[in-house]
Amino acid sequence: MLPLEYDRSQDRDIIVRDRFDGCRREFLRTLVTPEVIEEHRRSPLGQHSERLERLLIYFRQRPLDERYAVRAIEPFRRYQVVKLSGRRGVPPRVIDTGIYTSANEARHGLFLRCIRDLLET
Amino acid sequence: MTPVRLFGYTDRISVKPGETIQFHVSAEGTDTAEAQLVRLIHGDQNPAGPGFVEEQVACAANGRWRVEPQFTQVGSFLEVDDPEGRLAFANSFTLFAFVHPTWPASGKRQTIIGRWDGDRKQGYGIGIDEKGYLQFWIGRGEEIERLTANVPLQVQMWYFVAATFDAETRRATLHQVGVGNRYNGLLGKVALVDYESRKSAGFRSRPGSLDSTPFLMAGSRSRDAQQRTCVSELYWGKIDRCGAFDQALQPAELDTIRSGLVPAMDSLVAYWDTSAGYTDRGIGDLVVDVGRHKLNARGYNRPVRGQTGWNWDGFTDCFRLAPQEFGGIEFHADALTDCNWKATKTVALPLGLKSGCYAMRLRSGWGKSVSEEHVVFFVRPGRPRARIAFLFPTLTYLAFANERLSFDHPEREALTGQPAVLSDIDIEMYMRADFGLSTYDMHADGIGVCYSSYHRPVMNMRPRYRMPSLDVASGLAADLSIIAWLDQSGFEYEVLTDEDLHRDGSEALSPYACVISGSRPEYYTERMLDATEDYIAGGGRYIYAGGNGFNATAGIRDGEPWIMECRRRDDGYKPWVSRYGEHYMATDGMRGGPWKVLGRATQKLVAIGLSSSGGGRSEPYRRMPDSYHRTVSWITKGVDGEIIGDAGLANDGAAGLALDYYDRALGTPPHTKIIASSGGHTDSYVVNQQLVLYSYLGLYGSYDWRVHADMTYFTAPHGGAVFACGSVAFAQSLPINTFRNSASRVLANVVEAFAGAGRLPGFAWVNEEKQWA
Numbered sequence: 001m002l003p004l005e006y007d008r009s010q011d012r013d014i015i016v017r018d019r020f021d022g023c024r025r026e027f028l029r030t031l032v033t034p035e036v037i038e039e040h041r042r043s044p045l046g047q048h049s050e051r052l053e054r055l056l057i058y059f060r061q062r063p064l065d066e067r068y069a070v071r072a073i074e075p076f077r078r079y080q081v082v083k084l085s086g087r088r089g090v091p092p093r094v095i096d097t098g099i100y101t102s103a104n105e106a107r108h109g110l111f112l113r114c115i116r117d118l119l120e121t
Numbered sequence: 122m123t124p125v126r127l128f129g130y131t132d133r134i135s136v137k138p139g140e141t142i143q144f145h146v147s148a149e150g151t152d153t154a155e156a157q158l159v160r161l162i163h164g165d166q167n168p169a170g171p172g173f174v175e176e177q178v179a180c181a182a183n184g185r186w187r188v189e190p191q192f193t194q195v196g197s198f199l200e201v202d203d204p205e206g207r208l209a210f211a212n213s214f215t216l217f218a219f220v221h222p223t224w225p226a227s228g229k230r231q232t233i234i235g236r237w238d239g240d241r242k243q244g245y246g247i248g249i250d251e252k253g254y255l256q257f258w259i260g261r262g263e264e265i266e267r268l269t270a271n272v273p274l275q276v277q278m279w280y281f282v283a284a285t286f287d288a289e290t291r292r293a294t295l296h297q298v299g300v301g302n303r304y305n306g307l308l309g310k311v312a313l314v315d316y317e318s319r320k321s322a323g324f325r326s327r328p329g330s331l332d333s334t335p336f337l338m339a340g341s342r343s344r345d346a347q348q349r350t351c352v353s354e355l356y357w358g359k360i361d362r363c364g365a366f367d368q369a370l371q372p373a374e375l376d377t378i379r380s381g382l383v384p385a386m387d388s389l390v391a392y393w394d395t396s397a398g399y400t401d402r403g404i405g406d407l408v409v410d411v412g413r414h415k416l417n418a419r420g421y422n423r424p425v426r427g428q429t430g431w432n433w434d435g436f437t438d439c440f441r442l443a444p445q446e447f448g449g450i451e452f453h454a455d456a457l458t459d460c461n462w463k464a465t466k467t468v469a470l471p472l473g474l475k476s477g478c479y480a481m482r483l484r485s486g487w488g489k490s491v492s493e494e495h496v497v498f499f500v501r502p503g504r505p506r507a508r509i510a511f512l513f514p515t516l517t518y519l520a521f522a523n524e525r526l527s528f529d530h531p532e533r534e535a536l537t538g539q540p541a542v543l544s545d546i547d548i549e550m551y552m553r554a555d556f557g558l559s560t561y562d563m564h565a566d567g568i569g570v571c572y573s574s575y576h577r578p579v580m581n582m583r584p585r586y587r588m589p590s591l592d593v594a595s596g597l598a599a600d601l602s603i604i605a606w607l608d609q610s611g612f613e614y615e616v617l618t619d620e621d622l623h624r625d626g627s628e629a630l631s632p633y634a635c636v637i638s639g640s641r642p643e644y645y646t647e648r649m650l651d652a653t654e655d656y657i658a659g660g661g662r663y664i665y666a667g668g669n670g671f672n673a674t675a676g677i678r679d680g681e682p683w684i685m686e687c688r689r690r691d692d693g694y695k696p697w698v699s700r701y702g703e704h705y706m707a708t709d710g711m712r713g714g715p716w717k718v719l720g721r722a723t724q725k726l727v728a729i730g731l732s733s734s735g736g737g738r739s740e741p742y743r744r745m746p747d748s749y750h751r752t753v754s755w756i757t758k759g760v761d762g763e764i765i766g767d768a769g770l771a772n773d774g775a776a777g778l779a780l781d782y783y784d785r786a787l788g789t790p791p792h793t794k795i796i797a798s799s800g801g802h803t804d805s806y807v808v809n810q811q812l813v814l815y816s817y818l819g820l821y822g823s824y825d826w827r828v829h830a831d832m833t834y835f836t837a838p839h840g841g842a843v844f845a846c847g848s849v850a851f852a853q854s855l856p857i858n859t860f861r862n863s864a865s866r867v868l869a870n871v872v873e874a875f876a877g878a879g880r881l882p883g884f885a886w887v888n889e890e891k892q893w894a
Contacts, residue, residue: 001563001567001568001569001697002276002277002567003223003224003227003276003357003565003566003567004529004563004565004566004567005565006224006226006276006567007226044539045538045539045736045737045738045772045803045805046737046738046803047738047803047804047822047823048803048804053804056538057535060534060535060538060540061531061535063531064528064529064531067534067540068540069527069540069541069542069543069589070540070541070542070543070592071542071543071544071545071548072542072543072544072545072587073545075166075544075587076166076167076168079542082543084528085528088525088528088529088551088565089551089552089554090552091548091551091552092528092543092548103542103592106542107539107540110540
């Protein structure tokens with residue numbers, strides 16, 4: 001391993017990674033349907049259809065600084081969605097004011113953010 | 122106004138009634154705290170169970186404590202014992218070292234070796250500047266004179282570095298020569314990189330010298346905002362043999378040292394042979410000066426020893442085989458093995474204290490700004506009396522202590538199959554450097570953390586803590602579900618810790634008819650593993666109440682049980698991997714990595730071993746045909762139907778998080794019976810990589826039959842027996858429905874049988890044709 005924050009500007013494989021990512025996202029956009037979103041809403045954790053699982057696998061592999069997490073403001077009562085910094089020592093930042101009353105609702109809110117990012121970029 | 126924060130730790134975690142224990146507390150925003158001794162009964166806040174339960178206990182120490190902010194020295198370094206100031210050079214001198222920087226361009230200055238006070242600008246040193254260039258500097262209190270190399274240091278490459286200063290001519294030289302070979306560094310011969318720099322310059326003055334300045338390796342003297350002395354300009358990387366002369370050596374003499382020979386010149390003041398003093402059973406913290414003054418150096422925050430050195434040729438993979446090639450000592454500016462806080466209070470524990478898990482609860486502040494801290498410790502009995510012992514897996518708590526996987530580990534979310542759920546304490550812990558890292562984390566230079574300690578606040582060894590990557594109570598908070606279950610069951614029990622097991626061996630277990638493990642007793646030293654095996658083979662009855670147990674090697678040095686070591690091999694299941702040649706523990710010489718590879722798969726000890734792990738939904742067990750066998754049908758007595766553990770605080774089932782399975786090929790005792798098995802696990806559960814030779818599509822819950830947990834039973838020699846639950850989540854199914862459920866019923870049947878006097882139920886059924894009900 002190299003230092004967590006080493007200078008990646010000279011890494012040529014970033015170009016390869018980005019090209020792969022672009023192709024992958026293009027395909028993943030075709031998988032987003034109201035049915036998939038509803039499936040996730042019903043069960044954010046558990047066994048999923050292959051269509052939904054493929055989307056989730058992608059979201060779980062995003063670079064840390066593009067990754068979302070749930071913050072438990074009060075466990076089992078109040079949650080919100082935050083974005084990780086990807087930088088050691090730098091806390092996640094709150095990205096909206098939405099408050100969820102269960103971890104599963106927050107997970108779904110996070111999923112919708114990921115879907116929006118996928119469709120908009 | 123500074124928010125009120127309280128944090129603490131104890132000098133030891135396993136104590137007896139009547140003994141004293143020291144509490145080390147640091148406070149922010151307050152100078153008092155209300156202390157209350159509590160016994161911890163249940164730790165999981167999940168509303169589907171009893172919630173957090175503690176019991177206040179009378180203690181003379183209860184009441185108001187004076188508390189204060191405490192200073193924590195983070196970072197590993199060595200300090201030379203030089204009472205006569207032989208290294209306080211005022212005239213000519215030479216410094217040399219073999220170095221392997223792991224983060225040269227860190228943006229911060231680093232001192233490799235020197236007697237330098239950066240705050241007072243006095244002394245001298247060799248180090249690395251903010252941009253990753255080697256530098257030699259001196260100061261006399263006003264200006265600093267520097268000589269900087271021409272080419273930057275390459276990350277993870279070995280160099281010989283030296284600086285000379287001739288007091289007559291005021292000539293300073295700086296030498297940097299690459300000493301990489303085919304094995305010892307990141308880059309090979311084919312890389313077109315310039316490693317060499319030789320520079321000289323005239324300095325205007327000689328170095329100054331303060332009596333108070335220590336000669337340090339991997340750091341230099343400084344002062345914090347409160348003017349307390351500390352060590353800063355910490356170095357990231359390895360240092361191999363190094364030394365100092367009170368004469369400016371000539372280039373040819375430096376070339377001789379670079380070849381590995383140190384001239385026996387009168388001017389040699391100190392020569393630290395970093396590979397001296399190794400034994401097959403471990404390496405201490407003292408770095409020996411083999412010169413005539415014996416200016417030995419002592420490690421702080423335990424620098425990592427036994428690492429591959431500049432002259433390692435790749436043929437041997439262990440410091441025990443060729444110590445002279447393993448002189449590397451590794452330093453990290455974020456290492457922490459002891460906060461070294463002043464003792465806030467020394468408490469004599471009440472004599473009549475019941476054995477259990479306790480905490481000193483500290484509170485300060487008002488309303489929503491109240492800060493509460495539980496400083497946890499364990500009370501074992503003065504003299505064992507109960508027939509049942511619960512063994513807290515404290516070594517595993519240590520391995521995970523203050524882990525930050527959800528923030529830093531890119532693969533963690535893919536592994537658990539769910540996004541992290543972070544609590545405020547996780548975020549605070551991530552923002553602070555002074556609580557240290559776990560053996561699941563990497564230092565900021567990308568190297569895995571191999572030491573963890575409880576001489577610091579351990580945020581995840583607290584009741585109520587939930588592991589963010591799985592969003593379940595884990596470690597202590599999960600194991601308290603077994604304590605709460607024992608409490609309500611009426612069984613008399615006492616508690617032990619891994620620390621006791623390591624120190625006392627099987628004698629720690631032998632007073633008990635029945636020993637119950639924690640939910641994830643993952644890390645085991647050889648002595649602990651031997652003691653458990655001997656206990657069972659000698660007639661002990663063992664309940665493995667979890668999963669992913671007895672899996673990983675760990676080391677503890679005698680007399681310093683607060684620090685554990687963990688090295689990780691590429692054949693294990695791991696968050697990082699030790700570099701080749703660095704898989705052996707400096708603590709005791711044992712090979713790091715999974716026990717399975719050493720011929721001690723978990724199945725050999727308790728019939729089952731890790732099959733898979735994941736997150737999200739947990740599943741129930743279903744009774745298997747063996748459970749109807751007359752020899753074991755008593756285990757499921759009182760269970761209605763086929764299903765066991767169809768609810769739980771860890772994702773709603775008894776089989777989850779990590780699952781263990783029966784495998785004859787890995788040493789499951791031949792006559793083991795499978796009482797129940799789980800199934801239907803989701804695809805976030807993946808077959809453990811230690812079980813497969815290749816990675817391929819389909820190693821997931823709905824594809825591969827191995828993704829399941831087995832609940833097993835076997836009888837052992839001399840009346841011994843093992844009941845194994847098979848899942849980390851099992852313990853968290855016990856509190857459901859106020860402890861009245863099928864998982865609880867099964868465990869109660871087994872505990873009752875195991876703790877009872879005489880032979881085990883079912884022993885009389887010996888004729889095969891009559892054994893099926």
